[in-house]
Amino acid sequence: MRIAxxxxxxxxxxxAYVSKSRGELxxxxxxxxxxxxxxxxxxxxxxxxxxxxxVAFAVAPETTADVLRPILxxxxxxxxxxxxxxxxxxxxxxxxxxLAAAIRHAGDFDLILCGARSAVHEAGQVGPRVxxxxxxxxxxRVTSAAAAEGGIAVTRAGALGEGTLELPALLxxxxxxxxxxxxxxxxxxxAAKKPIERLSLEQLALPAExxxxxxxxxxxxxxxxxxx
Amino acid sequence: xxxxxxxxxxLRDVTxxxxxxxxxxxxxQIDEQEQIPPELMHKLKEQGYxxxxxxxxxxxxxxxxxxxxxxxxxxxxxxxxxAVVLSAHTSIGAMxxxxxxxxxxxxxxxxxxxxxxxxxxxxxxxxxxGSDAAAIATTAVLDGNDxxxxxxxxxxxxxxxxxxxxxxxxxxxxxxxxxxxxxFIVEADMPxxxxxxxxxxxxxxxxxxxxxxxxxxxxxxxxxxxxxxxGFVTAMKTLDVGRLSLGAACTGAAKELIDxxxxxxxxxxxxxxxxVRKQAxxxxxxxxxADTFAMESMVYRAAWMYDQGKKVTREASIIKMFCSExxxxxxxxxxxxxxxxxxxxxxxVEMFYRDARINRIFEGTNExxxxxxxxxxARKGRY
Numbered sequence: 001m002r003i004a005x006x007x008x009x010x011x012x013x014x015x016a017y018v019s020k021s022r023g024e025l026x027x028x029x030x031x032x033x034x035x036x037x038x039x040x041x042x043x044x045x046x047x048x049x050x051x052x053x054x055v056a057f058a059v060a061p062e063t064t065a066d067v068l069r070p071i072l073x074x075x076x077x078x079x080x081x082x083x084x085x086x087x088x089x090x091x092x093x094x095x096x097x098x099l100a101a102a103i104r105h106a107g108d109f110d111l112i113l114c115g116a117r118s119a120v121h122e123a124g125q126v127g128p129r130v131x132x133x134x135x136x137x138x139x140x141r142v143t144s145a146a147a148a149e150g151g152i153a154v155t156r157a158g159a160l161g162e163g164t165l166e167l168p169a170l171l172x173x174x175x176x177x178x179x180x181x182x183x184x185x186x187x188x189x190x191a192a193k194k195p196i197e198r199l200s201l202e203q204l205a206l207p208a209e210x211x212x213x214x215x216x217x218x219x220x221x222x223x224x225x226x227x228x
Numbered sequence: 229x230x231x232x233x234x235x236x237x238x239l240r241d242v243t244x245x246x247x248x249x250x251x252x253x254x255x256x257q258i259d260e261q262e263q264i265p266p267e268l269m270h271k272l273k274e275q276g277y278x279x280x281x282x283x284x285x286x287x288x289x290x291x292x293x294x295x296x297x298x299x300x301x302x303x304x305x306x307x308x309x310x311a312v313v314l315s316a317h318t319s320i321g322a323m324x325x326x327x328x329x330x331x332x333x334x335x336x337x338x339x340x341x342x343x344x345x346x347x348x349x350x351x352x353x354x355x356x357x358g359s360d361a362a363a364i365a366t367t368a369v370l371d372g373n374d375x376x377x378x379x380x381x382x383x384x385x386x387x388x389x390x391x392x393x394x395x396x397x398x399x400x401x402x403x404x405x406x407x408x409x410x411x412f413i414v415e416a417d418m419p420x421x422x423x424x425x426x427x428x429x430x431x432x433x434x435x436x437x438x439x440x441x442x443x444x445x446x447x448x449x450x451x452x453x454x455x456x457x458x459g460f461v462t463a464m465k466t467l468d469v470g471r472l473s474l475g476a477a478c479t480g481a482a483k484e485l486i487d488x489x490x491x492x493x494x495x496x497x498x499x500x501x502x503x504v505r506k507q508a509x510x511x512x513x514x515x516x517x518a519d520t521f522a523m524e525s526m527v528y529r530a531a532w533m534y535d536q537g538k539k540v541t542r543e544a545s546i547i548k549m550f551c552s553e554x555x556x557x558x559x560x561x562x563x564x565x566x567x568x569x570x571x572x573x574x575x576x577v578e579m580f581y582r583d584a585r586i587n588r589i590f591e592g593t594n595e596x597x598x599x600x601x602x603x604x605x606a607r608k609g610r611y
Contacts, residue, residue: 182246
């Protein structure tokens with residue numbers, strides 16, 4: 001089985017803050033994976049059998065490449081980064097197109113996992129949009145999954161219940177549904193030396209107007225801190 | 229100079245998470261119960277923290293001295309006791325074998341030491357010999373293929389749990405420290421080896437410290453580390469490494485104390501505003517930050533030099549002396565900023581205050597460091 005995981009780099013909420021005077025987000029440390037993505041990684045690793053491949057994908061500038069290293073450190077086999085400047089600054093629509101193209105570029109996958117929603121916008125749109133772009137079924141807010149006859153059996157959060165999806169399929173994974181494993185010190189050192197494979201829009205055959213800022217349907221105009 | 233630590237970023241992140249989730253919540257319990265819980269010891273082994281600087285070929289993590297300092301820096305934030313158990317094992321217990329051991333000794337001992345399956349200690353100090361290493365009274369007399377070792381060692385960190393101890397003994401009294409002291413690999417199950425009770429200490433109470441006794445203990449000739457008579461040289465080389473990591477653990481503690489002090493000062497309201505807005509507090513924080521920045525800078529610079537194969541004896545002594553004294557300045561201010569709370573056992577700074585004090589004493593007192601630094605300067609006649 002080949003499993004793809006989409007990683008959304010987000011500001012480290014322990015140190016980031018919104019400047020009231022400047023109306024912008026101030027990030028004092030490097031970006032980190034969305035916490036729900038780490039739950040998706042844990043789910044992928046728990047589903048993996050010998051010979052399976054787990055591959056991580058992110059759309060982010062080169063300076064944020066390190067966000068993929070913890071994923072390599074816990075056991076992902078490869079990591080792809082769409083670091084083309086034209087792919088940056090997108091919204092869920094544009095990022096989903098870039099992620100789907102990157103996943104297609106890396107071959108056929110049986111399972112695609114995403115965090116259910118990012119720690120910044122919490123819109124929960126990227127996962128379903130990637131599924132749409134890849135033409136695969138999708139189940140949202142998954143809390144556990146197991147291989148089953150004819151596909152993958154999933155349990156979903158709250159009253160959403162259980163079900164089975166045919167593969168290939170995309171699951172978005174509910175934050176906090178499992179306890180992500182910590183990499184060992186040795187795995188951390190090895191991950192620091194593993195390559196992160198870069199992808200350009202040209203390699204992905206993506207028109208510039210469909211991704212990044214140009215391809216975004218939503219634009220952030222102003223950021224305000226609520227009173228009180 | 230390449231001061232880029234990015235290769236070690238992930239090791240730092242991983243260790244910080246580990247310390248935050250697994251060590252900090254237990255720090256007070258470790259102090260009160262005077263031991264590291266077995267479950268935490270197990271996790272430390274599982275995560276590879278007993279073999280950080282050693283190359284992968286011998287079973288280590290291969291993070292070098294810089295990576296090792298990164299790890300000790302992070303553990304210093306969480307628990308000095310845990311940092312001391314790790315560093316006594318790694319940088320002084322196992323390191324002599326790595327630095328001066330034979331190929332066979334490395335193959336036999338390092339894999340188990342790197343995984344933490346076996347714990348190591350370093351035994352130089354004696355009731356009559358501390359700063360004055362030449363006064364060692366433990367003897368090793370050759371008898372056939374064995375050395376017969378008699379004597380005792382005092383205040384041995386990890387002495388309570390060590391499976392293997394690097395023991396320094398006199399093989400030729402007439403030659404003194406230059407040629408008369410030899411380092412031996414002693415296994416705790418050798419007949420004649422025994423341990424005294426754990427000492428009751430002011431700080432680093434979770435790390436066990438005890439006396440070790442050797443009575444007609446037969447140690448095979450093959451267990452001599454390096455050459456007979458060169459034990460003092462091995463000890464000094466080993467302590468160079470130990471002194472760097474001691475500085476790293478002090479640096480981590482200082483950073484944590486700054487963070488704790490800012491948190492407290494931001495919440496504590498006096499005269500109608502959080503005290504962090506008061507100049508008196510900010511000036512203390514500024515001085516704490518300046519000391520910490522100096523500590524961090526010198527530790528990583530010297531660790532980098534060490535990884536480049538440069539000799540760092542003077543630098544290691546400077547780091548040991550400066551970082552231990554700087555940490556005392558930082559922790560004293562942290563207690564002051566916390567006020568009455570800083571004196572209470574309900575708050576971590578009280579423990580940091582007790583834990584910090586040993587750093588000016590062990591791994592060579594700061595007076596010995598001044599002798600090393602001053603002696604080196606006088607000999608070379610220049611900076």
